[in-house]
Amino acid sequence: EDQVTQSPEALRLQEGESSSLNCSYTVSGLRGLFWYRQDPGKGPEFLFTLYSAGEEKEKERLKATLTKKESFLHITAPKPEDSATYLCAVTSGGSYIPTFGRGTSLIVHP
Amino acid sequence: KAGVTQTPRYLIKTRGQQVTLSCSPISGHRSVSWYQQTPGQGLQFLFEYFSETQRNKGNFPGRFSGRQFSNSRSEMNVSTLELGDSALYLCASSLVASGDLDNEQFFGPGTRLTVL
Numbered sequence: 001e002d003q004v005t006q007s008p009e010a011l012r013l014q015e016g017e018s019s020s021l022n023c024s025y026t027v028s029g030l031r032g033l034f035w036y037r038q039d040p041g042k043g044p045e046f047l048f049t050l051y052s053a054g055e056e057k058e059k060e061r062l063k064a065t066l067t068k069k070e071s072f073l074h075i076t077a078p079k080p081e082d083s084a085t086y087l088c089a090v091t092s093g094g095s096y097i098p099t100f101g102r103g104t105s106l107i108v109h110p
Numbered sequence: 111k112a113g114v115t116q117t118p119r120y121l122i123k124t125r126g127q128q129v130t131l132s133c134s135p136i137s138g139h140r141s142v143s144w145y146q147q148t149p150g151q152g153l154q155f156l157f158e159y160f161s162e163t164q165r166n167k168g169n170f171p172g173r174f175s176g177r178q179f180s181n182s183r184s185e186m187n188v189s190t191l192e193l194g195d196s197a198l199y200l201c202a203s204s205l206v207a208s209g210d211l212d213n214e215q216f217f218g219p220g221t222r223l224t225v226l
Contacts, residue, residue: 032213043114043200043217044153087153091213097166098215100153 002027002092006101013078013108021073021086021104029093033071035064036087038103044087047073078108112137114203114218122224128189131221135182135203141165142184143215144176147198156199159184160207188223196225 003026013019025033032051036044048057050066057064061082063074073086085105089098115134123129135142144156155168159178176186182203188195202215 034215036217041219043202043220046214046216049214089153096207097155097158097168099155102152 002090002099004088004090004099004101006086006088006104008104009102010105011107013075013106015079015108015110016077018074018076018078020075021106022070023073023088023101024070025088025090027090027092027099031091031093031096033066034089034091034098035071035073036089038085038087047086075106078106080108080110082106083108114201114216116199116201116218116221118221119219120222120224122226123191124226125191125193127191128187129191129223131186131188131199131201131223133184133186133201133203133218135184135201136216139203139205139216140182141204141207141213142178142182143202143204144184144186145200145202146170147200147220148196153200156186158207165207191225193225196223198222 005024007022032049034049035047038044048064053068055066061076065072085103087103089100091098117132141160143158145153147153157176158166162178173189178184198220200217200220202217204213204215206213
């Protein structure tokens with residue numbers, strides 16, 4: 001059974017204070033690792049898909065990286081509008097059903 | 111391009127009733143997946159439909175069912191509602207089926223179901 005653990009559960013940053021969110025996973029043959037952003041009262045918004053260890057993707061202040069056991073979402077010089085819950089999900093070769101982590105709630109103070 | 115739409119946005123039902131939720135995917139998308147999101151369990155996969163066929167099903171009781179129409183619109187039905195069914199039900203559409211590369215899912219705003 002695929003497992004996804006995200007840490008920390010909550011993170012408070014000052015504007016401009018860079019940090020990283022962690023997504024640790026246990027799967028039988030990773031097919032894809034997905035990052036989403038979810039704002040209160042809205043559905044998740046797709047950010048990145050990573051497929052193999054060593055892969056990196058960037059979008060504005062966000063950068064996602066992948067190893068064989070975990071993924072990091074690096075946030076550089078965050079702004080208050082980056083405040084949201086960030087979700088990580090995996091699909092594996094054994095099952096195409098995505099397994100989501102519980103998310104990291106990020107608050108960026110001005 | 112219009113996003114994923116879900117109706118209704120809010121719904122209040124009582125135990126024992128049944129409910130039908132609707133999802134219209136992004137134009138051209140043939141895959142529709144349904145998820146349940148609760149504070150206690152997080153986001154959990156219910157089922158996926160692709161070209162009117164159910165491809166995958168999560169670990170939910172048979173009270174939860176769905177279908178997809180030829181225009182890719184999908185409905186989800188929950189019969190004999192229980193208090194624990196109170197949740198945000200999210201629909202996501204994708205151009206390709208699950209398991210295919212680049213299966214980027216685009217979520218709708220969700221339907222907030224409250225069971226009293």
